[in-house]
Amino acid sequence: MNALDLKLTRNLWHMRGQVFAIAMVLAAATATFVLSMGTYRSLVDTRDAYYAQSHFADVFASMTRAPRSIVDTVGQIEGVQRAEGVIQQYATLDFPDRNIPVRGLINSVDENGRTRLNQIVLREGRMPRAGEPGEVVVDELFALANGLGPGDSVEALIYGSRQRLDIVGTGLAPNFIYALPPGDIIPDDERFGIFWMGRKALEAATDRTEAINSISITLERGASEPEIIRALDRILEPYGGLGAYGREDHLSHAFLDNELMQLDAMTRVIPPVFLLVSVFLVYIVLGRMIRTERTQIGLLKAFGYSSRQVGMHYFKFALVIAMLATVLGSLAGIWMGHGMTELYASYYRFPFLNYNISPGVFLGAAALSTGSAALGALAGMRSAIRLAPAVAMSPPPPPVYRAGIVERLGQRAGFSAIGHMIVRHIARWPGRSAMTILGVALSLGLLFSTVQFIDSSRNMLDSYFFRAQKQDLSVSFTEARNEDVLFELAQIPGVQRVEGTRAIAAQMSNGNLTERTALESAPENSILTARIDSSGAEIDMPISGLMLSRQLADQLKVGAGDSVYVEMLGGRRTARMMPVASIVDEFIGARAYAGPATLEELVRDRAPFATALLRIDPLFRDDILTELKEMPVVLGVTERDAALVKFEEMIDDNIFTMIFFYIAFASAIAVGVVYNSARILFSERAHELATLRVLGYHRTEVGIVLLGELALLVIAAVPLGCVIGYWLAQLMTTMFSSDLFRLPFAPNRATYGYASLIVLFSALGTAALVALRVLRLDMVRVLKAHD
């Protein structure tokens, strides 16, 4: 090792606190990058592997009833690799101790207890045996949520008749990664479960001997999905086909896809911002650190080292920091990423986990850290290298101070000499002070823009649950009903208002753009539902024509005044061109609405009700729920407040876990920046501080000079940081919005306070660390340093 490298290792060791702090800033950004890239990729890999292994189908269709032989006909369609027909039947489950109805979706499996497509992964127990009519496998999460397992049994009301279901196993299937109860937008494991039952037994229970009501197919490579869907629709039409659809419209897949897209959006938006900010911070901090090495640079050049050699020396310094950051960041990223992916995998009901990060991610992380560290080193060296050795070696001349405007004010305010020292030092180095302020402000901004995602989600919930849904209960029916059922519900004591809503599956197209959705309609004078746009205003339903959500309108590339072709997938299967009357900026989903008159005109029928919304007297809640549970037409009941809690939990699990890590990293960056600023300030002023001590100032008084300046800079950084944060948050929210999911930009005032507090606390903590240095200040040595 040559002398210069020895100096390098000593310097690194000597400045280990600062080296570590810079490495921490870079490592936080690296970890964010590795964590994000790793988690999203691993989840997608896991999902794809799961789909492939379990033969998740490509196209799905359901119908009222079709002979089993139709499966062979479907199998003949060109491009179809494999087709399979099953029975799917909703059932009400009886848990005597609960008054909220529990629902199940029972799927048939063949006589060997298998399906060929959408295969079940058995988690416990065994599959149902032929000739044992009551045996079922139940989905694992429902079993866990309800404390069920092999050997237990539940009473079920299937197709009007009671039957005991004996659980012989638990399992998972790729078509029910998300098990959504009909009419709900979130899974509820406690109240909705998936069951698998022997084919013969389910045929008997549902009176569908040698018949099916659902078909799944896989496609050959290169087959055209739209063509096959059209062919399938033609075959199934006589059997009450409800329209075939591909994976992107499959409820579970679409939901999972949406969740993964949010994760992907978050991982695409946040880490680059982290990296950019930390590159800039390292540029500032490292540059300033090297500038304090001025004398040594002069000395090296006086010895005959070339500028290039000196430059290389400091580049290596930066390189070591970058390597440290890459290793620390990657390890943290892998460790957290693995935990995170595991968490998601269990949440998404994946039976296994493929966690892997491609080497490219690490290479990218290393390149990014090295690049930013090198840039920072370069900035610091440039001015130092330009100096002639003799000039560089002598201490810089005393800087020229002048009384500025702030000063004159200070004079009038009667500042002490110490007060003048603080203010003038800031004013004398406006660039340097501005950089410190900017650095702290950026880390605050980063923190703020990350934390505000929580506000954003909460705001979305607020507009969806509190403003758009004003009912207490929503009741879904086993099959669509006419007005009679609404009167029946209104008779229950404690029910204050009943509104029926309609939702009919429909396909909308504009040219060759086609989207599957449901056309929803609420009564004309509805007070239990509202359409809320992104600015929070209530939007009236147009008298004629359709109202589309912004997402759907964007997908179909239509605006108000255009027309779309609407094909109803239920009822009389009517189809016609409809004008788009208005667009509503909603946050969730791609949806379409029509007034009741428009809907009737379109379906040429009094369309039946799929759901009823109830407002109730809370005192009667339990009685009403018990009553509803006894009504055979009622499939399920959703309490709005319970759904809100579920939704919050889901967002907590999905988004907050990730956000939590980001917040931790943003805090680490804030600590790193503040610590380094304080350290550099200390080394710049050590001489003055020692002088004060010699003159008889106590340690605490000397500490005020240093910490006073730091405090002023940090305090100045807070409002700026809030402004930067506001701007970053706006940028991130815009980048975050995808076709399927939009977030409102609605930072909470408390979030400014929260982000500021974290920065102030980290400033306080690092200030305490630096204050320890003031305590240990060796007066004699510092003053001697001039000789």
Add this chain to the structure above:
Amino acid sequence: MEAGQAELAFRGVGLRKIYVTGETEVHALRGVDLAIHPGEIVVLLGPSGSGKSTLLNIIGGLDRPTEGELFHFDTQLTGIAEADLTRYRRENIGFIFQFYNLIPSLTAEENVRLVTDIAHDPMEAREALALVGLSDRADHYPAQLSGGEQQRVAVARAVAKRPGILLCDEPTGALDSQTGVRVLETLVRANRELGTTVLIITHNVGIAAIAHRVLHFLDGQIARVVENDTQIEPVEITW
């Protein structure tokens, strides 16, 4: 304790100072006994590394001896708490260094106020500056002053609190002869008018002639003490 000893401004007994750097020990002071009378001007002479600065730092409360005892009148300085040592400096000591050690962000007057702000019975900052002939430069920052002017500000800063003791480490080391004389004159004036005890470290043998006593240092010990029967004025020094 012998009579009269309590009246000594400083009394040191067996002062030793050992600096340990890594595995080597440097014996900066090897058993120094010391008696400084109040109102004396004492010059410390000797080659580099002979222990002058170490002794001055210990007397000034910037450093502590490894061994031995030091009294300021009847106050023992060895073994007192750090905060007490700071208070001792604040109340009794004025320092003057070769490289001024002014705060660049403060004007001449404010540099002096740095001391008068915390002293017991200080003079006005302007008064102290007048003493060194810098009244008209009071609002200048160090960068706007010559080396000699900066050192005079440092002197004003040191005398402004009316300290009992002035400790000067090479106060003229960075100055030309003319400016050096002005600085020394201020020190002598403080000694005569305020009764301040003055200790001066110097390499300039000529300066020894203004002292009442001269301590010659060699290898961490006081090799000999010379008493001057008469003192010359700073202007008379052959530089």
